[in-house]
Amino acid sequence: MTQLGRGGSSSIPRSVDVARLAGVSQKTVSRVFNDEPYVSAEVRRRVLDAAGELGYRLNNAARALASGRTRSIGVVTLGTALYGPASLLMGVERAVRDAGYALRVVNTMEGDPAGVAGAVDSLLDQGVDGIVISEPIDEGAAPIRVDVPVIVFGAPPAFAGPRVLTAGVASGLLARAATEHLLDLGHPTVHHLAGPRRWYAARDRLEGWRAALRARGLREPPVVEGDWSASSGYAAGRELASRSDVTAVFAANDDMAIGLIRALVEAGRRVPEEISVAGFDDVPVAAYVTPPLTTARQPFDAVAKEGLKLLVHAIEKPGADPSPAADPPVELVVRASTAPPPRMTPERGRRTTGDGCSTPCCTPL
Secondary structure (H helix, E strand, O other), X not given: OOOOOHHHOOOOOOHHHHHHHHOOOHHHXXXXXXXXXXXXXXXXXXXXXXXXXXXXXXXXXXXXXXXXXXXXXXXXXXOOOOHHHHHHHHHHHHHHHHOOOEEEEEEEOOOOOOHHHHHHHHHHHOOOOEEEEEOOEOOOOOOEEOOOOEEEEOOOOOEEOOOEEEEXXXXXXXXXXXXXXXXXXXXXXXXXXXXXXXXXXHHHHHHHHHHHHHHOOOOOOOOEEOOOOHHHHHHHHHHHHOOOOOOEEEEOOHHHHXXXXXXXXXXXXOOOOOOEEEEEEOOHHHHOOOOOOEEEEOOHHHHHHHHHHHHHHHHHOOOOOOOOOOOOOOEEEXXXXXXXXXXXXXXXXXXXXXXXXXXXXOOOO
């Protein structure tokens, strides 16, 4: 049933309406609903009376006051069907329910600088006990004040609050492992097909690739940037196929790697005999493309479980020191899309594959 506000308005009452009627700030309303300290009994009574008059989630407030918690956790995530964010969200959902909490999800939209702040405010209005931030894009937003414990996956805008925790997804370590695998096969360097720079994951993978090259004193080839889609990988593949110095490419996700391989094969460059390709994510189809794709497997469930363990500890034991975070596993799935580079023939400027086929190339670095 739609609640009628003061003056006959049919709009659903929000915390700002409760704050206005009670003569307090919106932050005070959130503190009352979350049963936080430093709120006087008289102010608490005014807020709850205003909430009751407006019909604003009075049952949630009563449950919070009775138990000290609403047994609910909010999640802020980008509204996208991309494999990485969607898989992490599913892992978080399982971990939240396994911990015995209800789940509240608010999606943000790419290109909205106020999206995270608005999503956090919405979750605070619902009286959640803690918040998971799984926002993968840098929108340049200002720091956000949160009155409940927060666990952050990645590096969204800065948060201030009673307990702000972080949990990494090991993107940089996984990217470095994939690049080192290609270098260990004997490739003189590794080219990189990056994701869009506004994404924290793309930056982490770029830095992991760079770290692997720098550790061996190797040059850093120019980066080609895609948008996570197979079509952008295909466009990059058409560009890289014409370059005879390219023998290995690390793509920042599997979709781009698959598009890249398609373009290379169409251009007559064989994978992996002439060019090795490694991806990132280990999407379900990666094992069934031709050739099967070598890729870094993201530990979504492990990261979600570890992050939720930290968050629940902060919710249920607010005065205790945070538990140490366990390092996420680093797993590289090696398949048939990577191999040693073509051998050099005595004839300068020619490389030959294992079956004796030669192709024009530049002098090796």
